[in-house]
Amino acid sequence: MFAIGDFARHGRVSVRMLRHYDSIGLLRPAHVDAVTGYRSYDAGQLADLNRIVALKDLGFSLEQVRTMLADEVSVVEVRAMLALRRAELESALAEGAARLVQVESRLRSIEQEGRPPAVDVVLKELPAVRMVELSSTAASFTPDDIGPVIRPLCAELGRRLPEATGVTPAGRLTCYYEAAGDEVAVHAALAASVEIDGELNGLTVVDHPATRAATVVHRGAIDEVLPAWQALARWIDDNGHRTSGPARELYLDCPEDLSRWVTELQEPIE
Numbered sequence: 001m002f003a004i005g006d007f008a009r010h011g012r013v014s015v016r017m018l019r020h021y022d023s024i025g026l027l028r029p030a031h032v033d034a035v036t037g038y039r040s041y042d043a044g045q046l047a048d049l050n051r052i053v054a055l056k057d058l059g060f061s062l063e064q065v066r067t068m069l070a071d072e073v074s075v076v077e078v079r080a081m082l083a084l085r086r087a088e089l090e091s092a093l094a095e096g097a098a099r100l101v102q103v104e105s106r107l108r109s110i111e112q113e114g115r116p117p118a119v120d121v122v123l124k125e126l127p128a129v130r131m132v133e134l135s136s137t138a139a140s141f142t143p144d145d146i147g148p149v150i151r152p153l154c155a156e157l158g159r160r161l162p163e164a165t166g167v168t169p170a171g172r173l174t175c176y177y178e179a180a181g182d183e184v185a186v187h188a189a190l191a192a193s194v195e196i197d198g199e200l201n202g203l204t205v206v207d208h209p210a211t212r213a214a215t216v217v218h219r220g221a222i223d224e225v226l227p228a229w230q231a232l233a234r235w236i237d238d239n240g241h242r243t244s245g246p247a248r249e250l251y252l253d254c255p256e257d258l259s260r261w262v263t264e265l266q267e268p269i270e
Contacts, residue, residue: 007041105226
């Protein structure tokens with residue numbers, strides 16, 4: 001038998017928590033001294049305590065935990081619930097990290113207000129190019145809406161290309177976006193040598209005309225591209241240009257380390 005303090009230490013919980021569990025009938029002591037009122041627990045109760053803490057940490061209320069313990073939820077069931085909760089927490093952490101990246105990008109853009117654009121803009125004549133593309137729709141231009149659409153779209157493009165007979169890749173992955181009412185048309189494309197028109201293995205063959213573009217090279221994760229795009233927009237406006245077509249992101253180098261990505265931003269201008 002263990003005094004309440006020792007049992008709390010072995011269970012890695014507080015004495016106050018054990019007293020609360022006792023008061024609501026969730027985990028009664030194995031023995032209570034009739035004279036002193038001191039609570040004592042046996043080692044076998046650690047299993048019940050572990051279930052209570054695990055289920056509570058999974059987000060269940062103590063009343064729900066009581067019901068589940070009464071139903072004698074198994075270790076396998078707790079493990080399955082734990083795996084699900086872990087996935088939910090990991091997703092929430094990833095979303096939070098991505099949101100922090102976007103906030104940091106906005107902050108860098110704010111810090112550049114009133115200053116000359118801190119980018120090296122190069123005017124280029126982009127030649128006419130034939131591309132094979134996959135397209136989809138996002139709800140808006142926000143990263144939360146674009147990211148979940150463009151990433152699987154690029155992956156699917158890569159999967160279909162080897163199976164597309166008569167298509168010879170002739171360039172690097174390019175993504176571009178077009179406003180479509182309240183939504184956004186999202187395109188994952190690759191310059192390619194292909195003789196037919198229309199569709200091939202689900203890929204659309206599109207001819208893009210030659211155009212003049214203001215370009216800038218962004219070095220770093222694509223999730224941190226906002227300051228570069230906005231600096232390019234300020235340069236275009238400051239120099240009396242107007243955009244004349246969907247902007248493109250040409251991925252020049254995409255190593256596993258996202259911070260080392262190199263992307264050319266291309267904004268067609270008149």
